[in-house]
Amino acid sequence: MHSEPVLQHDISLRSFNTFGIEARARDYLRITSTAQLQAALADPARAAMPRLVIGGGSNLLLTRDVDALVLHMGNLGKEILPGDATHVHVRAAAGENWHEFVQWTLAQGLGGLENLALIPGTVGAAPIQNIGAYGLETKDVFHNLTVLDPATNMLVTMDRAACRFGYRDSIFKQPDGRHLIITDVTFALPRAWQPNLQYGELAGALQEQGITAPTARQVADAVIAVRRRKLPDPAVIGNAGSFFKNPVVTAEQCAALLARFPALVHHRQADGSEKLAAGWLIDQCGWKGRTLGAAGVYPKQALVLVNNGGATGADVQRLAAAIQADVEARYGVRLEPEPVFV
The missing domain is CATH 3.30.43.10 (Uridine Diphospho-n-acetylenolpyruvylglucosamine Reductase, domain 2)
Known part of the structure; x- marks a missing residue:
């Protein structure tokens, strides 16, 4: 019923x-x-x-x-499924709080999601944005999901290929998939778990504690500590986490920028392209800690735009546009917002 x-x-x-x-x-x-x-x-x-x-x-x-x-x-529910020889499958309803779900998997003795701890939002939103942090993205631990197609009112299962994951992207952000409503998501968590410490700041945080062979719980705790140090709690100061995607440029563009800006923060991608650090670009343009009306840039992390109290969506939009214009004028790179504008 x-x-x-x-x-x-x-x-x-x-x-x-x-x-x-x-x-x-x-x-x-x-x-x-x-x-x-x-x-x-x-x-x-x-x-x-x-x-x-x-x-x-x-x-x-x-x-x-x-x-x-x-x-x-607001639909809730989570369960462990049999999975296969290499992975345990864990399913959660779309309305489950993401961080609480990650904590629950750890409490079941299952590693795999710990690098994505403390990301705000719900389970259903994770694949839409292909959320990622500290060297892990949703697609890396994804098995399948269920959507309701409003055109037919039927439920459809979609695998990883069908979801067309990209950097902070998926079919659900594209014209042919925006209408689909995610009802639950199933993740594939490795039976033979290994810590993912490719992100320098995370590895460093564990090293500082003298932890050389961390458990999944210890990795999660380190991720939580790093995020709390750098990012504001939305319950305290309004924000949507990282506001801009890290721009991806060609190797040639990156080389030209490095010739002019030797300190440019960049990371080589598997396909030879280079991902630039949006936060560094914004910081270099002098925006960290600045305000424009009731909207501002968080003093500890230039990637985060905040509502200092009473800001409207137009205020945040105006601030974002000013940052985009400055970064483009200086570096020739266009920053793309992460949040959905409504």
Whole structure:
């Protein structure tokens, strides 16, 4: 049995986005189960309404009121599946809090997700953004997911290839996949776990503690400590984590930039391209700690834009545009925002 969700009108979304920006939804439905979601969209009129699907609201910049049906994914549940010879499979509902899910897998004695600890948001949002940190991305531990296709109101399973993962990207951010609603995600966690310490800052943090053969829990604790040191808690100061993607340029572009800026922070990619550190570029342009109206750049991490109190989405947008213009003028590189602008 499932209960029909209650359609609400003219609802504030301030507490549903980590920037803490005030915007109102014309229509709002909190979804607590897949059956409930299917029931909600079984009505052709409702299925045809413009939609915004949200989870934790940690990758969202609300620039206006939302003249649409907001579906707030709050479905819960997690389970360990048999998996195969090399991997244990773990499934979680889209509405599960991401960090709590990572902590739960560790409590079950399962390693694999620890490098992604303390990333805000929900499980359902992880594949959309292909979230990544400290040398690991969602796609590296992904098995499959289930989506509801509103056009048919049918559930469909999608494997890694179908999700078309890229750097902070997936089919769910593209025109042919934006309409799909993720209901659950299954991860493949290695039975023969090895720590992923390719990220220098993480390896250094463990070394400082004299830990030479860390457990998955110790890696997670180190990740949490590093993130807390550098990033603001959205419960304290409104933000959406890293606001810009690290730009990827050709080897030739990188060489030309290095000739002019020898201290340029860059990382060679498997395909020969170079990933530049957006935070370094922004810092070099003098933006770290600066404010523009009620929006600002976090003093400890230039990649994070913050709501210093009462900022609107337009304030944050204006600040982001000013940063983009300065970085492009100085380095010839266009920064691309991570959050979805609504």
